[in-house]
Amino acid sequence: MDYEKVYGECEECKQKNTGSGYCKTCNVKRFQQNFQNWTSGNNDIDKFIQDNQLSANFYDQVLEWIPYNKLYDIEYIAKGGFGKVYRAKWIDGYIDGWDNKNENWERRHYSSDKFVALKSLNNSENVTLEFINEITMHCKTIKDCIISVVRVNGITQEPETKNYMMVLTYANNGSLRTYLDKNHYKLTWDTKLLNLYQITLGLKSIHEKELIHRDLHIGNILHFSENDYASITDMGLCKPADYNASENTKN
Ligand SMILES: [Zn+2]
Known part of the structure; x- marks a missing residue:
């Protein structure tokens, strides 16, 4: 390019x-x-974030270590198949530019309420590996300035349980399922087609990387009220197109 x-x-x-x-x-x-x-306290996670920062090509790809005390008003939202989801306010906001005057990052909040979503994975043997894989898939497939796949802003750690959590853009309308249940009667065809188009953009960017989502359903698509946007999330099962599931589930 x-x-x-x-x-x-x-x-x-x-x-x-x-x-x-x-x-x-x-x-x-x-x-x-x-x-x-900064340090996460875990060498693998430190290395993962550092590698991400050295290889990112645009701001939507950038991850950072987010100390838990930068988050407040943390509220439990839902339990998914793979872990728990919380909502929190993030003091700093995500990195979106460089401020030459102050010699520091320019930061922004996705919405005025400063919300982000926190997602932890259930404890499993390979939790770090699964956790890193899920975030990698988000960063690989997100596009510059197009939120067709949900942005991960970074990683934090819940101090009591020591569980690592990914920090993601918060969708105030929840999943597309929840959104449609409440709003289907007032949607115009234009809005429906626009949302459908956004979902196809997300799928296209996943497939362009020769990946397959493998768990795409209406509960794994989020809806943002800010710009009426539908965006793909839950990339935990996303794998290369040539991935052989039966071979990899032996043992
Ligand atoms: Zn330069």
Whole structure:
């Protein structure tokens, strides 16, 4: 792809941006300089977040370590097949740019109420592996400035249970199922088709990476009121298209 044409160049180093307002060269340095200032307490997770920050090509792909004390008003929402989901307010907001004046990240909240979703996985033998895989699939398939797949903002740890949790964009309308149950009578054909189109965009970006979601249903699609958007989530079972399930479930 011709990045220069699409994203322009960095005002600082004059290199081509790899994403909207995203200079990989400059941002890699900024992230690297900050590695010594945080740790998750788990080497695998530290390495995972660091690798993500070194390889991200645009802001929607960026993960960070989010200390639990940066989250408040934490409220249990639902139990899924694979773990629990909470809602919380995040003091900082997600990284969305670099502020040259303050020499720090520009941050933004998805909505004025500052909500994010927290998702923990049930304890299993390979919890770290499954957890990392699920987040990887989100980061791989999300598109720059298109939330066809839900953005993961980072990872936190519940201090009492020591469970790691992913921090995701919060959908105030809940799943598409919940949304349709309440609103189906007032939807126009235009809105229905738009939501359908957004879901196909999400599926397209998953398939472009030669992945298959493997658990796509109306409960795993979220609906955002801010922009009337439907977006794919729950990437826990997402696997490469050539993945052989029977071979991999032996033992
Ligand atoms: Zn630069």
